[in-house]
Amino acid sequence: MSASPSANVEPLAGIVGAENVSTALEARIACSRDASGLEGECLAVVWPSHPEHVPAVVEWALQEGVDLVPRGAGTGLCGGATPQRSVVVDLSRLTRIGPLDREGRRIEVEAGVVLGALNRRLAPQGLFLPVIPGSHRAATVGGMIATDAAGLRAVRYGTLRDWVEEVTLVDGLGRVHRLRGDALSSAVGREGVTGFVVKAVLKLASLPTRRTVSLIAFDDEEALLIQRDRWLQDPQLTALEYLNRHAAGALGWEARPHLLVEFDSDRGDIHDPERIAALWRARDGLYPVLARRGHPVIEDPRLEGEALQELLRWLDAEGIPAFGHLGVGIVHPCFRDGDGRIPALYERVAAWGGRVSGEHGIGLKKKGWVDAAFRAEIQQLKEKYDPKGVLNRGKLC
Amino acid sequence: MLTEPTADGSVELAENPPCIECGLCREVCPLFAVLRQEHLSPRGLALLAEREVASVVFYQCTLCRACKEVCPVGHDPDGERVRARLVARGVETEANRAMIENIRKYGNPFGPLKEGEIPKTLTCC
Numbered sequence: 200m201s202a203s204p205s206a207n208v209e210p211l212a213g214i215v216g217a218e219n220v221s222t223a224l225e226a227r228i229a230c231s232r233d234a235s236g237l238e239g240e241c242l243a244v245v246w247p248s249h250p251e252h253v254p255a256v257v258e259w260a261l262q263e264g265v266d267l268v269p270r271g272a273g274t275g276l277c278g279g280a281t282p283q284r285s286v287v288v289d290l291s292r293l294t295r296i297g298p299l300d301r302e303g304r305r306i307e308v309e310a311g312v313v314l315g316a317l318n319r320r321l322a323p324q325g326l327f328l329p330v331i332p333g334s335h336r337a338a339t340v341g342g343m344i345a346t347d348a349a350g351l352r353a354v355r356y357g358t359l360r361d362w363v364e365e366v367t368l369v370d371g372l373g374r375v376h377r378l379r380g381d382a383l384s385s386a387v388g389r390e391g392v393t394g395f396v397v398k399a400v401l402k403l404a405s406l407p408t409r410r411t412v413s414l415i416a417f418d419d420e421e422a423l424l425i426q427r428d429r430w431l432q433d434p435q436l437t438a439l440e441y442l443n444r445h446a447a448g449a450l451g452w453e454a455r456p457h458l459l460v461e462f463d464s465d466r467g468d469i470h471d472p473e474r475i476a477a478l479w480r481a482r483d484g485l486y487p488v489l490a491r492r493g494h495p496v497i498e499d500p501r502l503e504g505e506a507l508q509e510l511l512r513w514l515d516a517e518g519i520p521a522f523g524h525l526g527v528g529i530v531h532p533c534f535r536d537g538d539g540r541i542p543a544l545y546e547r548v549a550a551w552g553g554r555v556s557g558e559h560g561i562g563l564k565k566k567g568w569v570d571a572a573f574r575a576e577i578q579q580l581k582e583k584y585d586p587k588g589v590l591n592r593g594k595l596c
Numbered sequence: 597m598l599t600e601p602t603a604d605g606s607v608e609l610a611e612n613p614p615c616i617e618c619g620l621c622r623e624v625c626p627l628f629a630v631l632r633q634e635h636l637s638p639r640g641l642a643l644l645a646e647r648e649v650a651s652v653v654f655y656q657c658t659l660c661r662a663c664k665e666v667c668p669v670g671h672d673p674d675g676e677r678v679r680a681r682l683v684a685r686g687v688e689t690e691a692n693r694a695m696i697e698n699i700r701k702y703g704n705p706f707g708p709l710k711e712g713e714i715p716k717t718l719t720c721c
């Protein structure tokens with residue numbers, strides 16, 4: 200990374216306050232990557248402390264001729280928040296929560312609110328935002344909207360798209376849009392290429408009063424998938440997580456394929472809340488543990504039926520550790536850097552009619568694998584919301 | 597990384613697992629909780645340490661190790677050793693210098709104190 204950046208940030212200090220912008224090497228290095236480890240060059244970092252700052256930051260970028268990268272917690276796994284000689288706009292300081300509409304079960308939050316903090320705040324009211332990615336302790340609402348995050352309870356509660364009522368979006372010309380209904384698809388899952396999510400009104404669910412889990416080891420994937428299909432019929436199922444034998448072994452569990460399932464009833468075998476919390480903690484830490492053991496490249500294909508079974512068989516036979524939200528067909532194989540089988544995975548998934556990204560997004564990492572229809576859709580959105588190409592340049596396609 | 601021999605020549609026996617940048621520890625860090633800037637988070641500090649950036653930002657870490665408690669791989673920020681190396685390279689805050697000097701001279705970080713006197717200034721890193 201060059202020692203002296205080339206963006207004139209002086210006018211920015213006038214907009215956001217001198218303490219909320221930096222060209223210091225420390226800040227630029229720290230924001231040069233996301234959890235994928237994909238690295239780029241960061242020219243400066245801005246931390247808006249009010250949503251109202253963001254349109255002015257965009258206007259500054261248009262004048263300066265630099266591009267902007269929205270950043271939440273940087274837990275993204277596909278380089279979506281990685282700058283490429285860009286200015287990073289870190290929304291972590293937009294943390295206002297409320298007001299809560301208890302009757303209507305909805306709440307307004309700013310983009311930098313962390314899911315874990317939001318749910319802790321809501322718990323005494325018996326409510327929660329039920330989309331829980333493994334990164335829930337750190338991921339921001341803005342980042343989750345931008346990636347249409349799924350996660351551990353997607354089998355019951357779907358993805359973030361199902362829980363957003365309104366998004367306030369600042370586009371690439373600095374215009375502010377309040378998106379509702381069908382228009383939400385211009386922001387949700389668009390990974391910041393159409394604008395900054397600065398605020399959102401989220402729908403909330405009732406917090407289950409009962410939670411039990413079962414952890415079951417199977418002889419093989421076939422038997423496991425038969426049991427999966429049975430459990431999917433259960434209306435009280437809230438999570439159905441898979442670990443293949445290579446991933447289970449990494450956690451110190453018996454090296455057999457496992458399902459970790461959760462019910463909001465007494466149906467599960469494990470009732471002790473502390474044991475349940477410990478199991479979920481182990482599950483949350485699974486990717487970091489596999490990364491530490493030399494498998495940092497995580498993928499997220501989504502498949503169903505025969506193809507899903509084929510995929511699980513292939514991963515098992517190849518010795519590739521994998522886990523995932525099997526209830527919705529999302530699998531996370533983890534590879535060593537540069538593993539030649541990664542393109543083979545994408546090719547297989549495409550041939551089987553699956554999606555190469557079930558939840559993490561496309562970012563920089565998977566843009567070579569999107570189809571022409573997706574590219575055309577993004578280009579159309581770009582013309583409407585970011586005609587000057589200021590936002591997340593070079594991402595998605 | 598920070599696994600080289602210590603100043604007194606002893607060698608670290610336990611390996612410190614490197615940070616894999618998941619970011620899961622951000623919210624437990626008291627430093628990040630207040631400042632909300634990536635370079636003042638455990639992950640940011642780990643990256644700067646790995647790159648051997650000689651910076652006074654390391655003095656802002658409280659050495660509490662809350663990050664290590666929640667880290668799925670058990671990465672230790674090893675703030676004491678990072679600072680020791682910074683001091684050896686002449687990178688130190690004025691406050692740290694005064695604090696260490698006070699401890700050496702007076703046995704406490706505050707400076708000269710009479711019996712029962714409550715310190716008026718807290719010199720910290």
Ligand SMILES: Cc1cc2nc3c(=O)[nH]c(=O)nc-3n(C[C@H](O)[C@H](O)[C@H](O)COP(=O)(O)OP(=O)(O)OC[C@H]3O[C@@H](n4cnc5c(N)ncnc54)[C@H](O)[C@@H]3O)c2cc1C
Pocket residue numbers: 233234268269270271272273274275276278279280290310331332333334337338339340341342343344345346347348349350351390391392394395396397483486487558559562591617618619620
């Ligand atoms: C251990 C671990 C487990 C994970 N588990 C899951 C999981 O179960 N399910 C899942 O879906 N994901 C998971 N992820 C991936 C990641 O946590 C999600 O993609 C999350 O939604 C990203 O949120 P963030 O705040 O960290 O966003 P970032 O990583 O900062 O950004 C992600 C993308 O969104 C854009 N963006 C961020 N904020 C905004 C904003 N306010 N406006 C517009 N664009 C924005 C960025 O430019 C980037 O393209 C996991 C990651 C880790 C490290």
Ligand code: SF4
Pocket residue numbers: 487614615616617618619620621622638639642663666667668669670671
């Ligand atoms: S210190 Fe641990 S928890 Fe924090 S980012 Fe690094 S690996 Fe993740």
Ligand code: SF4
Pocket residue numbers: 624625626627628637638641656657658659660661662663664673675
């Ligand atoms: S040891 Fe330092 S980096 Fe880790 S949580 Fe405490 S203050 Fe943060």
